[in-house]
Amino acid sequence: MRSLSDTLERLARLKSLGWEPTDAPSHLEALEGFGSNPGALAAKVYVPSLLPKHPALVVVLHGCTQTASGYDHGTGWSKLAERHGFVVLLPEQVRANNGNLCFNWFVPGDTRRGQGEAHSIRQMIDAVVSRHGIDTSRIYVSGLSAGGGMANAMLAAYPEVFAGGAIIAGLPYGVAATVPEAFDRMRGHGLPAPSALQSRLKAASTHQGPWPIISVWQGTQDNTVAAANAQAIIDQWRGVHEVGSRPDLEEKVDGQSKTVWKDARGKQVIEYNSIAGMGHGTPIDTALGDENVAPYLLDVGISSTLHSAKSWGLLRQGVEPLQAKTGGAKRPSVSSQEAKEPEGIQQIIESALRMAGLMR
Known part of the structure; x- marks a missing residue:
């Protein structure tokens, strides 16, 4: 067993990186x-506290x-929504549906x-x-991993419904229907040809366009979703x-x-952001002051949140990030092992709490 001093040192280091054992106090409201x-x-x-007329929704x-x-x-x-005046909706999975809290991105019935x-x-x-007078021409979706797969399913x-979407370490639509197929696709095995992928997208609805713009984010060292x-x-989406x-x-x-891919009118319709050396997770930039390291939330010096909002035209001119990128020391990144294994971190915390007599 680790010594208490070693365990507490690791806890302090993780805390300094922005990781917390439970959710931080939330200012979100339940949607009922x-x-x-x-x-x-x-x-x-x-x-946001100052809600403009006909705001956007993410x-x-x-x-x-x-x-x-x-x-x-x-x-x-x-935090970005508060400063720039748009609404954020955060659907949440429950354990009764999926024990790992994954959205069921591959289940046809979902x-x-x-x-x-x-x-x-x-x-x-x-x-x-309906409740907040959203501008229906400015609705966007973003998601990570299984949430990225579900974001693509929604698109x-x-x-x-959507003007655009950001798919982070996600998966194509309609490529799996069972758990074994889902794991194969995550590894990059058995992915359909482009023509088949495009057919599945077109078959998902009777929509004839215009189509949402698409942003894809992927780490080059992602060993969870290839x-x-x-x-x-x-x-x-090219089709x-x-x-x-x-x-x-x-x-x-x-x-x-x-x-970037542009359509015949010169509009940017698809973009791919490849993050060198990043594992499985959402790319964040803690130097901005709004974003915090946690498992699968990786400080790599680029914010998918900020860049997505900017590409969707959600940022008000003259409103700066909470902290300028040039100001202050940048937090060190969580190591890939710590970022990929939240269960191990949880065990460290529980061990420390037990040794301190705060948990049985």
Whole structure:
């Protein structure tokens, strides 16, 4: 067994990196009475203190083992919403549906239009739109991992609802229907050809366009969801946006590779952000002051939250981040082992609490 001093030292180090053993106190409100809720999901919402007329809405979907408030604390979505005046909706998985709190991104009954979890999220959106006067032309969705897969499912099943989406370490729509198939696809095995991927997207609804713009985020060292899935998501959406396999623009953003596809009118419709050396998780930048390290929330010096909001036109001019990127010392990143193994961290904490006599 670890010594108490060693255990407490590790706890202090994790805390200095922004990790907390439980969700930070949340300022999110529970969303109640939003419909029949066939997927039996929960939900939270954040409404800024100064709500403009006809604000935008961002739907944020957490990853496995995460909660709505914990993911929000890490990604900083509600803090950004407070300063820039948009609403955030955070659907939340419950253990009765999935023991690991994963959205069921691969289950046909949960991802088809009008069914299961996807329909519950659609009902949540309707409720928030009605209660807060949302501009229905400015609704967006972002999600990590299983939440990324569900974000893609929402974009596929309800493309008329969304103006854009950010899929982080996610998966293509309609590529798995069982647990073994889901794990194979996560590893990059058995992914369909681009033509089949595009057919599944078009079959998800009767929508004829315009289509949501798509942003894909992926770490090059992700051993949970293989990078082949990022390329498959791009291939899936190239068909409806009528763009070729070769990108129109390649550039560096915050030191990372960004690849862009433009439609015939010159509009950026698909972008791919490849994060060098990053494992499985959402890329954050703690130097901004809004974002916090936790398992699967990785400080790599680029914020998918900020860049997504910027690309969607949600940022007010003249409103700066909480902390300028040039100010203050940057927090060190959580190691890949700590980021990928929250269960091990939990065991360390429980051991320390038991040794301190605070837990049996």
